[in-house]
Structure formats: C-alpha cells, structure tokens
Amino acid sequence: MRSVTADLLLQRLNAQAPSGPRNRRLYEALRAAILDGSLPPRSRLPASRDLAAELGLSRNTVLHAYEQLQAEGYLHTRVGSGTFVAETAPDRFLHASRAVPAAPHAGLAPRLAQRARTALERASAFERQWGAFMPGVPDVRQFPNRHFARLLARLWRSPEPALLTYANGGGDMRLREALAQHLRVARSVRCEPEQLLITEGVHQAIEMAVKMLVDPGETVWVEDPGYWGFHSVLRMDPAITVRAIPVDEQGMRLPVEDGAPSPRLVFVTPSHQYPLGPVMSMARRQELLAFARSRNAWIVEDDYDSEFRFGGHPIPAVQGLEENPPVIYIGTFSKTLFPGLRVGYMVLPRELAAAFRSVHADLYREGHAITQRALAHLIEDGHYAAHIRRMRVLYARRRALLVELIEQHLSSACLHTQDSNAGLHLVLRLPAHVNDAALAQDLIARGILTRPLSRYYLGDTTARGLLLGYACVEEADITPAFHALRQGLAEHGI
Incomplete structure (x- = not known):
C-alpha cells in the first residue's frame, strides 16, 4: 500500500511533461508540494x-532529489528520526503569497528625500535619446564598431587578470597614457598619465x-544659462549654495566684488559655452584664473565637444594656459564616439590626483577595464583621431544645411547671435512670449526632439528658444524634419 506522500508525488509527476532527468522531475514535484503547503512544515517524508x-524509481534518484532540497533548505534530517520538511521554506522569504496581497510599508505612502523631489521637478532626461533634432547626441552609426569589436575580441581571447578584477589606479594606465598624449596635442592640456582619472x-x-x-554651506558658481548636468548633480546636495553667473558674448561674466562668499568651485564651458555657444575670451580666461588663485577656488572646465570646431583655429583649454593651474579639466567620449560607452575623464592638479583616485575607487569600484584597454588601442592606432576628422566634416555639412533652412524659411534673426560655428547643436531663438517648454513638448508628437532654452537658466529669464541638434540626423532627413518643426512653430504663432 502506497503512502499518502507517494500518491501525491505520483499525481504531480504524471501531470508533468515526460521530459528531463527523473531526479529533476522528482525534485520539482517535491519542491512544489512544499511551497503550496501540500507537504506542510515538520512533515516526515518516507525513507x-x-x-x-513506491514510485518505481531508483534509490539514487530519490537520494539526489532529497539532497538537493536539503542543500537549498527545504528539507532537514535528524539522525535516527528521518527526513522532514523545514519549518519555513526559503522561497517564502522571497515571494509574497498570491492569495494575500502585501500591506503597504508601515501603512504609509513612500516618501522621497527633499533633494530627490527637487531633482524630479527639474528632471530633463528624455525617454527618447535619438532622432531629429536631439541636441548633444553624435551620429553613433558612424562609430568604427567593426574595428572596435576586433580589439575587444583580441583582448577577450586571453584577458589579463588585472583587467577582470577591481582596480584602484584611476583607470587603465594604457588608456591614461594614450589619452594624456592625445590631450597634449589636440587640446594643449598640460598633463601626465598620473593626473588622469577615468x-x-x-x-x-x-x-x-x-x-x-x-563642504556643506559653501558656494559653487555655474554659468547662467548652463549645462543641465551641473544643475542636476548640484541639486542633489541641498547643503551647497549654487550661484548662477550670467554669460555674455565673452563667456562667464565675473561679478565685481559684492561681498558674497567666494566659491569653492566655478563650473565653466569656456571653449564652447553650453548651451549658447560663445567662446570665452582670452581676457576672461586670464581673469578667471587670477580670480581662482586669489580666492583659493577651483575651476572645473568642461570641454565637452571642443573637437568639433568647423572654422578658425582650435581653441586651447584654459587648463593649458599656465603651469599647474587651479583647474580640473573634464571631458568625455560620449560626444566623439557614443554616449553608451560611458567613459569620461578628469585631468586633476597634481596635488589632488592621489586623493581623488583613492576615494573614487572606494565609492565606485572601478571596472570596464577591458573596454578601456580597447579604447586605448583605438587612440594609439590613430583610429580615434581619424574618426574625429571624419565626423567634423560630416557635422559641418549637416549644420550648414540646417542653418540654410532656417535662414530661408524662418529668418536669420532666429539664430542665436552668440552661437559659434562649432559643436553638435545650435540655438533657435524665439519671441519672449512663447512658452518654449510647452512647444518642445508639443513637438514630440510630431517626432521632433528639442530642448527648451529657458530650462537651462537657474534665475528668471525672458530668453526663449529651442536647442536643435543636427549631428545625429542624416542629411536626407534634415529637410523633412525641419518642415515638421516649422509646422509646430506655426501652430504656436511663430
């Protein structure tokens, strides 16, 4: 006569698809019976x-199922007594019962921190990050992916152990050496590999x-208007005072002495001000350096897309104007290669480099070393510089086409006068009465992605406009996308 447990398991086994190893099928039948309560806690199982x-199986099949369930905590044995269902099965900790919905946490609605609520109010990252006229996005289709894939494949065939574990050196040294050489030549940055942090x-x-x-209570300065990324990060620390400093055709306009606290950091985009586009004059650059030295402040120079200048001579970085300047130079491969690469870098003053590397390793646990090594090879082999040269020509053509369409159909007065012949976007100026944020939202329905200029200001402003990115739009698509933009503007009386 079969036991009740055997009858239960035979029913479960017969209901299963007759495939797979028998010990696995028995394990699944036993586990399901334990989880749904058919075999309650403290139940004794047959030897x-x-x-x-009773089941017509080999003893080894049953032993294997028992041992697996015991290893997972579903069963336990007592010497001389037998095998029993555990008091509480492991999965009961992992999955809420389907029959009884989980109660809200402490009966309260979830509460976000104040800094999170403030950040959400001004969040500006789009769900879509590709298409006309998304600003700040390069043409990722042009990335030399086949060559990069070969570099990665070669590294993965026999990877160095150091590339697969945690690191605390500030990034792959090979990449830091290649990048230091590139920055010295292309951007006149004064640096050694030891000053670089990836x-x-x-x-x-x-x-x-x-x-x-x-420290809490101290002040930082940002350009107004300025890069939304600066604002997003700074909003997450409400203990810091943020002061918005206006920009004009020469860049950030340093305030006269007004008794306000000196800044600890001054965030600037001197080679191509974001989003308006002017280049900081040499007089302003020297004034900024002297100011930082006199106030014991640090300049954070974001050189985000300076590689893409379509006329005139390259503009050297502020960091390279003098020996050991009070400048933290930051850059990224997001604009030159593709944003999903997620590789940026800092060129740090020598006296800060070791401390930054140590804390960075503790906070973020460096990784992606193989990707960094492949990127180093891309630079060393000359493919990176060649890619930038190709894209500079391509983006110049696309920019010229978009400017021509604006001048033909809207008026050259719509182009922001400060916008330089560089970068990945231009600014379309709008009348002060236009709600550019609402306009940008309405354009999404037409498949047009833009950013409203007013959202880049921290202070009150009457400036209205749209940032139009041209880099990621193929030339054949620029004209139809522009006419869709025109229709949206017309509906807003523009």
Missing part, C-alpha cells in the same frame, strides 16, 4: 528506499569634484 519502491561619464566627474572639494 528514500521506501519512496523509491570616470563613468561627465556626471560622475562633476559629482567627484563636489564631494571632494565642497
């Missing part, structure tokens, strides 16, 4: 020899600068 005979993009670099150099 392995007896259950094997980060997960520019936002992490901004966050590192704030965490390392600004």
